[in-house]
Amino acid sequence: MAKPVSIEVWNPSGKYRVVSTKPMPGTRWINLLIQNDVRLEICTEKKTILSVEDIIALIGDKCDGVIGQLTEDWGEELFSALSKAGGKAFSNMAVGYNNVDVDAANKYGVAVGNTPGVLTETTAELAASLTLAAARRIVEADEFMRAGLYDGWLPHLFVGNLLKGQTVGVIGAGRIGSAYARMMVEGFKMNLIYYDLYQSTRLEKFVTAYAAFLKANGETPVTWKRAATMDEVLQEADIISLHPVLDKTTYHLVNKERLAKMKKEAILINCSRGPVIDEAALVEHLKHNPMFRVGLDVFEEEPYMKPGLAELKNAIVVPHIASASKVIIINPNPYIKKFRY
Ligand SMILES: NC(=O)c1ccc[n+]([C@@H]2O[C@H](COP(=O)([O-])OP(=O)(O)OC[C@H]3O[C@@H](n4cnc5c(N)ncnc54)[C@H](O)[C@@H]3O)[C@@H](O)[C@H]2O)c1
Numbered sequence: 501m502a503k504p505v506s507i508e509v510w511n512p513s514g515k516y517r518v519v520s521t522k523p524m525p526g527t528r529w530i531n532l533l534i535q536n537d538v539r540l541e542i543c544t545e546k547k548t549i550l551s552v553e554d555i556i557a558l559i560g561d562k563c564d565g566v567i568g569q570l571t572e573d574w575g576e577e578l579f580s581a582l583s584k585a586g587g588k589a590f591s592n593m594a595v596g597y598n599n600v601d602v603d604a605a606n607k608y609g610v611a612v613g614n615t616p617g618v619l620t621e622t623t624a625e626l627a628a629s630l631t632l633a634a635a636r637r638i639v640e641a642d643e644f645m646r647a648g649l650y651d652g653w654l655p656h657l658f659v660g661n662l663l664k665g666q667t668v669g670v671i672g673a674g675r676i677g678s679a680y681a682r683m684m685v686e687g688f689k690m691n692l693i694y695y696d697l698y699q700s701t702r703l704e705k706f707v708t709a710y711a712a713f714l715k716a717n718g719e720t721p722v723t724w725k726r727a728a729t730m731d732e733v734l735q736e737a738d739i740i741s742l743h744p745v746l747d748k749t750t751y752h753l754v755n756k757e758r759l760a761k762m763k764k765e766a767i768l769i770n771c772s773r774g775p776v777i778d779e780a781a782l783v784e785h786l787k788h789n790p791m792f793r794v795g796l797d798v799f800e801e802e803p804y805m806k807p808g809l810a811e812l813k814n815a816i817v818v819p820h821i822a823s824a825s826k827v828i829i830i831n832p833n834p835y836i837k838k839f840r841y
Pocket residue numbers: 595596597616617619620623671672673674675676677695696697698743744745746749750771772773797798820821822823
């Protein structure tokens with residue numbers, strides 16, 4: 501795309517020029533920009549992932565700010581181009597900002613924004629969905645059914661893992677990791693072990709209170725532990741869900757050696773960022789350990805999967821959809837419902 505051909509313009513006479521590299525859900529953001537005297541240009545190209553060159557063409561000679569996406573490489577080249585065009589702000593429509601070189605943005609005097617906190621429950625719910633789907637072999641069983649292979653109930657048909665009483669391990673117990681941990685502990689009465697650089701006091705308090713509630717009701721209380729090392733989580737947990745940020749310290753956090761430390765029948769979930777797992781090593785591990793299962797929303801080199809992954813029955817793969825949910829907000833007026841999208 502040497503020159504952007506497909507652009508939708510809002511408020512053509514606006515004083516400030518802002519470019520959005522993609523159409524985004526809803527109209528509230530458009531209205532907000534227009535109210536602030538912005539001429540908004542939305543790129544409507546069909547191409548899913550825009551190159552640096554495409555975005556430089558969109559920025560043009562005068563651009564005050566850009567709203568971009570996690571699929572774009574916001575580094576030296578783009579911040580330099582934005583700064584030359586007079587740009588002062590870049591907003592990443594994502595919680596994760598590993599695609600943004602914040603040092604480069606600082607160098608060119610461009611402020612950076614992201615969207616922390618808006619996807620906490622939706623991402624935790626997808627991680628929980630993948631956990632259940634992997635534990636109960638839902639995708640395999642669905643394929644079996646559709647292939648016409650079901651010829652009657654059998655005691656050993658698609659035996660999976662019962663979650664109740666097992667241990668859920670969370671790596672990165674920030675907003676999403678903690679929300680997921682609460683879902684698994686409260687929903688399935690799992691014990692918790694977590695690893696994070698920081699203590700997750702609110703999560704610990706929640707599990708302690710829930711354990712007391714269960715005990716008071718004559719049920720076995722759940723337990724929690726903050727692990728001193730990540731390997732402790734890998735060795736002890738039956739389910740492990742990854743929720744750290746992606747940076748230099750978490751790149752290939754789960755590699756061949758660490759996979760070998762996990763239980764043979766463990767389930768690994770990744771709804772953080774693909775490169776947190778060495779995906780080629782994961783493919784090998786899945787091939788040699790058929791009872792080990794994985795649920796992935798993210799991949800090392802999106803939109804691609806490492807060779808062999810798609811053929812493995814012990815892998816559930818979905819195309820980065822953790823954010824893709826609608827929420828119904830009930831207004832104080834019970835007759836009016838609002839949708840986020
Ligand atoms: N799949 C999706 O669609 C989707 C949606 C939203 C967010 N995400 C990803 O989830 C990530 C986490 O989001 P969040 O809102 O929970 O962020 P957060 O900042 O609240 O939590 C991240 C946690 O990771 C911990 N951490 C950092 N380095 C670590 C390390 N080396 N070892 C262990 N823990 C470490 C941090 O201390 C923090 O508690 C985002 O950065 C993003 O990449 C993915």
